[in-house]
Amino acid sequence: MPWRDWIRGAEVEPSIYAADFLRLGEQIETLVAAGARIFHVDVGDGRFISPVTIGPVIVKAIAPVVRAAGGRVDCHLMIDDPAGQLEQLAEAGADSVTFHREAVDEPEAVIAAARAQDLAVGMALKPETPLEPAVALAPQLDLVLVMSVHPGFSGQEFLPGAMDRIAQLRERLPDETLIGVDGGVKRDNVAGVHAAGAELIVAASAIFHEDDIAAAYTGLARAVA
Numbered sequence: 001m002p003w004r005d006w007i008r009g010a011e012v013e014p015s016i017y018a019a020d021f022l023r024l025g026e027q028i029e030t031l032v033a034a035g036a037r038i039f040h041v042d043v044g045d046g047r048f049i050s051p052v053t054i055g056p057v058i059v060k061a062i063a064p065v066v067r068a069a070g071g072r073v074d075c076h077l078m079i080d081d082p083a084g085q086l087e088q089l090a091e092a093g094a095d096s097v098t099f100h101r102e103a104v105d106e107p108e109a110v111i112a113a114a115r116a117q118d119l120a121v122g123m124a125l126k127p128e129t130p131l132e133p134a135v136a137l138a139p140q141l142d143l144v145l146v147m148s149v150h151p152g153f154s155g156q157e158f159l160p161g162a163m164d165r166i167a168q169l170r171e172r173l174p175d176e177t178l179i180g181v182d183g184g185v186k187r188d189n190v191a192g193v194h195a196a197g198a199e200l201i202v203a204a205s206a207i208f209h210e211d212d213i214a215a216a217y218t219g220l221a222r223a224v225a
Contacts, residue, residue: 003096003120003142004176006072008037010199010224012190013074014217015040015182016062017053018154018204027213028062034214035221037071040182040202041094045079048103049152053078055085056092063093072096074200076124076182078151079103083113090117098122098145098180101133111140122180126151127159131169138177143200144169148193149183154204158184163196170197187219194224 014031016024016039028039039062044053063073072095079085082099089097097119099110107123114121122143123134127150134144146169148162162181169179180200181193193201203220210216 002176003178007178007199010194010201011038012036012217012220012224013038013040013180013200013202014207014213015042015154015202015204016058016208017042018208020208024058024062025065027208028065030214031207031217032065032069032071034217036217037066037069038074038200039066039071040204041073041075043075043077043079043085043089044152045081047080048100049078051152056088056094059089059094060092067093074098076145076202077103078124083110086113086117086119090119094119096120096122096142098124098143100124100126100151102126102129107133107137108140111137122178124151124182125165127161127165131165131172134169135172138173141177143178143180144173145180145182145200146198147183148181148185151183155209156184158186158189163192166193166196166198185220187223190220191223 046052074096075094077099120142124145149156181198182202186206207216
């Protein structure tokens with residue numbers, strides 16, 4: 001099913017990069033019960049970004065719980081060789097992958113490889129990357145992910161210029177192409193991010209660093225309802 005037919009207006013995506021991994025299963029179940037349906041998995045290889053983060057093993061662990069609730073697992077590939085990981089991620093239970101334009105020479109080949117694995121596919125842009133590559137490839141993409149921080153670490157402050165980039169993309173992309181935003185989203189800016197045109201809104205520390213993660217998710221979701 002196309003994402004545009006599935007999402008509920010706007011979706012807040014908890015990013016498990018900021019989760020307490022000692023309690024990951026419990027936290028996923030808590031957020032599913034609170035209404036979360038898309039979970040964001042940050043895959044880092046230690047090269048494209050300096051941290052080595054998480055990958056197919058974690059996707060395989062959380063996918064059954066997410067899918068049982070009718071949800072999806074959305075993987076953000078902050079890696080040098082995204083095409084090389086697609087089969088493993090699909091087999092583990094990923095529903096969607098987003099690769100970085102800066103990481104690849106032939107984005108069309110990555111898109112085709114993702115489609116061959118029956119994955120939805122998006123393109124992510126660092127804050128300094130021009131919007132034109134995503135606009136040009138929009139007919140082939142399900143979503144474009146605007147980085148509102150420099151990728152690699154959670155807890156960074158939202159870069160103000162991201163609001164203009166989201167708005168410009170919404171004007172230039174086809175209606176069926178979703179816009180996501182990742183980095184620095186909090187209760188005080190989430191409504192503005194959505195108003196600018198973002199429909200898939202990633203939140204990491206704004207959820208997982210709060211004492212009540214269900215209430216934190218619900219507060220963000222209500223702000224964009």
